[in-house]
Amino acid sequence: MAISISLDNVARAFGTVKAVDGIDLQICAGEFFTLLGSSGSGKSTLLKILGGFEKPSSGSVKFDGADVTGVPANRRPCNTVFQDLALFPHMTVAENVGYGLRVRGGNRNDRVKRVNDALSLVDLKGYGERTIAALSGGQRQRVALARALVMEPGILLLDEPLTGLDERLRQQMRDEFGRLHRKTGATFILVTHNQDEALTLSDRLAVMHNGRFEQVGTPDDVLNRPANEFVARFVGLESIVTPEAVRLEDKTCHATISGKHFSFAAPGMTAAPRKLAIRPDRVTLSEDGGIPVTVARHHFRGRHHELVLVTGDGTTITAEVPSDRSPQSLGIGMVATAELQDGALIPVMT
């Protein structure tokens, strides 16, 4: 059965470095929760604290309301898919998957059946007798998943499990995680530095930085109402401008940027934001009518060109222009105006 998690002021210091710095968090039973952050943000340490591999310096961890802070990893009702998978190289696929059940004890036939069930759950039926070395990267990933899921954990911890896979496999496994989450109903905690993974899979996510949460919310919250500049930049909103004037009126936000007036619907907003982020894919260039800008840099990014535009007061705005627009007209130093299409402006709350 899925288990709920409650963290109360959890901290972990290594010497003078606070890897996790006073985290409070409630995760509901059955939720898919993601810890998103760059390396060194403390997300892996927090996951280790949840798994019981790391003891918090202070604070408490509760599973379904029961304090498990001092309970070691082997006695916690959670299982982990490790970043490097940590499959036992001296065991077959079936022995790897059945390891936890063997440790737990119980009927042999029942164990064999459950191992087979777990293998078919991850589409590896009939692979039981193979050695780990004979498997591809994606298959190993599935074995690691099966090894954790066969234990029927209340909480499944995923430590950057998709790092190191090629893009196609990464997307395949990502869908697989979603499917397994729905199927098992367990609480899934994913640690990743990849915002796409975080945004597509999670019910809620926490953006972590320097051992603290910058924002906790749904993917929609984080994408469309980033709490601060750090979060905005982390989800790909590089252009952040401070409007000359901004006011909230009738659930509509009115802002003046470089002398131009813009407004957008802001339902549920209680105060006017100090800063606005500009979505690069909603910026278009035109001869006149928009914010006057100069093209400062130009990068080809495959399906689009990324342009770094500089306004009169030195603010940079990033624009993504589809590749099928002629690149000849995108020379550096070109003077144009940037027009903001619907949905281009995203409030950055603090």
Add this chain to the structure above:
Amino acid sequence: MFLLRRGLALAGPSFLLIAALGFVPLGVILVWSFWSWDPASYWIKPDLSLAAYAAIGEAGRWSVLVSSFAKAFLAAVLCLVIAYPAALAIHFVARPKWALVLMAAFTVPFFTSYLIRAFSWRLVLGRTGLFNTWLMALGITDEPLDWLLFSDFALMVGLVASYLPFAVFPLLLSLRRVEPNLLAASQDLGAGFVRTLFTVIIPLTKPGIFAGFLFVFVMAAGSSTEVQMLGGAGASMISIMIADVMRVVNFPLAFAISAIVLVVLFLLVLVGNAIFGFTRLFEDFK
């Protein structure tokens, strides 16, 4: 191709050196073991004779061979039993600084000669030695224990003390190759340390266990100082037996004994490698 040729060219001299220093003497031993000894001239003559091998069966030489191997086997097993927990402690428990101190503790006794080390055990195990003095002072025994020195017990103590580092270091090497995450995974799946030790750590350090066993076995089987200094009256070992035979210039017999030892050790290496894969110790991980 170019790199390969250059590699061969670079490796060439050392290869020749190994061949000259290693394989040529081995070949000489094998060839001479089939020559015969001429009592008239007191020298060897070219021949294809099994006389030397037949002579091994005489004068209780077989029993020396077998008991030497048995003692070496026991010493190797004892070394492993002592070295494994020690290696675990150095690897898992000790912090880097302490690990260094512990490793030094195993290595420093090596800096003194075999002779001195073996002799120092006499001072510990003798009738008026440290051990007997303590035992009597504590009232555990009334008179000194005789079997402590000049016995197989003393020999075993000497062998284990001498060759323990040869077991510790291969074990440490193989322990360091066990991915820490595998231990975390085992714990994650519910196993405590003892369980993890037997299901993950020991199976994955088999190459190191065998390498440690082999090193101690080979060294102990070839030892002579410890036997002479600590062994009982008439205690013999292969190397002492060979030295005795050499004294009467019976080279074919000496070489035949050596050839038998070589064959046993080669078989041990081959069988051991087939079962334990100890050459994996020298491969790169993954």
